[in-house]
Amino acid sequence: MYFGEVLIEKSIGNILGHTLNVNGKKLSKGRKISKEDVKILKEFGYRSIICAKSDKNDIHEDIIAKKVGNLFINETVISEDPHTGRTNLLASKSGLLEINEEAIEKFNSTSEEVTIATLKNYSKVKKGDMIATIKIIPFFVSTKVLNKIKNSILKKSLYIHSFENKKVGLILTHVGKQNIKLNNISINRIEERLKKFNSSLTEIVTCEHNSETISNYIKVLKNKKINIILILGASAIVDIKDKIPEAIISSNGKIIRFGMPVDPGNLLLIGKIKNISVIGLPGCARSPSLNGFDWVLERVIANVTISNKDIYQMGVGGLLKTINKNKKPDKKYNIANIILAAGQSKRMKKINKLLININSKNMIQNIIDTATKSNARDNIIVLGHEKEQIEKFVKKNITIVANNEYKNGLSTSLKKGISALPEDCDAAVIILGDMPKISFNLINSLIKNFDPKNNINIVIPSHKGKRGNPILIGRKFFPDILKLKGDMGAKNIINNNINDIYDIPQRTSSSLIDIDTKEDLKNIIK
Numbered sequence: 001m002y003f004g005e006v007l008i009e010k011s012i013g014n015i016l017g018h019t020l021n022v023n024g025k026k027l028s029k030g031r032k033i034s035k036e037d038v039k040i041l042k043e044f045g046y047r048s049i050i051c052a053k054s055d056k057n058d059i060h061e062d063i064i065a066k067k068v069g070n071l072f073i074n075e076t077v078i079s080e081d082p083h084t085g086r087t088n089l090l091a092s093k094s095g096l097l098e099i100n101e102e103a104i105e106k107f108n109s110t111s112e113e114v115t116i117a118t119l120k121n122y123s124k125v126k127k128g129d130m131i132a133t134i135k136i137i138p139f140f141v142s143t144k145v146l147n148k149i150k151n152s153i154l155k156k157s158l159y160i161h162s163f164e165n166k167k168v169g170l171i172l173t174h175v176g177k178q179n180i181k182l183n184n185i186s187i188n189r190i191e192e193r194l195k196k197f198n199s200s201l202t203e204i205v206t207c208e209h210n211s212e213t214i215s216n217y218i219k220v221l222k223n224k225k226i227n228i229i230l231i232l233g234a235s236a237i238v239d240i241k242d243k244i245p246e247a248i249i250s251s252n253g254k255i256i257r258f259g260m261p262v263d264p265g266n267l268l269l270i271g272k273i274k275n276i277s278v279i280g281l282p283g284c285a286r287s288p289s290l291n292g293f294d295w296v297l298e299r300v301i302a303n304v305t306i307s308n309k310d311i312y313q314m315g316v317g318g319l320l321k322t323i324n325k326n327k328k329p330d331k332k333y334n335i336a337n338i339i340l341a342a343g344q345s346k347r348m349k350k351i352n353k354l355l356i357n358i359n360s361k362n363m364i365q366n367i368i369d370t371a372t373k374s375n376a377r378d379n380i381i382v383l384g385h386e387k388e389q390i391e392k393f394v395k396k397n398i399t400i401v402a403n404n405e406y407k408n409g410l411s412t413s414l415k416k417g418i419s420a421l422p423e424d425c426d427a428a429v430i431i432l433g434d435m436p437k438i439s440f441n442l443i444n445s446l447i448k449n450f451d452p453k454n455n456i457n458i459v460i461p462s463h464k465g466k467r468g469n470p471i472l473i474g475r476k477f478f479p480d481i482l483k484l485k486g487d488m489g490a491k492n493i494i495n496n497n498i499n500d501i502y503d504i505p506q507r508t509s510s511s512l513i514d515i516d517t518k519e520d521l522k523n524i525i526k
Contacts, residue, residue: 265292
């Protein structure tokens, strides 16, 4: 790859090395220089610019990013479309992320030109969460580097284990008189934890704190085909020969480990009786704060093997007291607008409808003004057909995404838009470029009603029972969008997830009015 100064006349087709602002127009780094760009640059006195130019065996950063991203795809991981040499990997289901750290380290040691950054191993993730990002450092990478990476076994180096619905039994012990109040606190806290992992307490028993009685109740729970047995003693386990470990051994079980380098949670014990996991709980299991019990429980419910080594490796990062102290309040949701403006306007018979004037401004200007006045934090526009003509009307603060596959249908633009969203984006408002009647207040109402905590992940305007546009789609469904093909929008996603939808009735029909034909245009002008 050549990187350096290039005469303006010879820069067409090269990649722009640094962002330039020319007469109010932003030419972003990584942009492929066009004839129109050269014309503008010449007008404003540029004689040369810094560019990247590929050699014979070089591959563009986005192509490399896509090829590398595809190496990580499996039934639990999906890859976004590349954008500026970056491909993000998303969780296509919720669960516990297991990372083959050795494979990731080997990948990052192959070449400094291609990198991957991941979440921490054994992170809890939700469907749609970004779990890793692949970044190509230069604008072009040689085929030699790609071939080295292709030899790596990466398909399941990032894998998400679902939290399965487990039958969980709880044994609460007491010395003398039973403490009903303390037991109720214990039960409530444990049930709260299990609910997060798609499981629940199916059996609860109380007994005297002695090994024989505890062993008898272990047998009772075994006969009821319990998957996990939790034992919370009246007094904490302080030795491997204490009452609870003794009861596990006498029930033909084995102790995997007693004591863990996590605080709070030091006095946890984990054992096994055939295929049943048994956990002797520390007193902090009664606390709502994060502790060592949470780390063990989530692995057990996700069917991830847990060994003595796994426990002692938890020490780095195992000081949880500070984490619990500094826990931040819930954040405000970050929402972005995606304007879809790549279509060919086929039904307008060679007229690009987005450039038709309505009320002194063309259609795409009206949409851009509406989007930028809304409460969305970011704005993205996807361009394809007659890209350079539409680009003239795009404001500086809007991210332009080129869709070179626009002839393959709406899904390609949706995927490009989703893939270009900021990494901390919680939801996107999908705005069609041919709906000049929508208002920024409508977009704001979609944003205001987004509430994933209460399972509102899709927000749609409707008029007299008919659903319209734009629609807001939460991150939970980004993986589903990335799987779309052809001229398909989000209709099937909406139809298959009715429990996630919140409809907002509208007084006017503006959310139903789009312009597809000359007749539609006449009606809207009237």
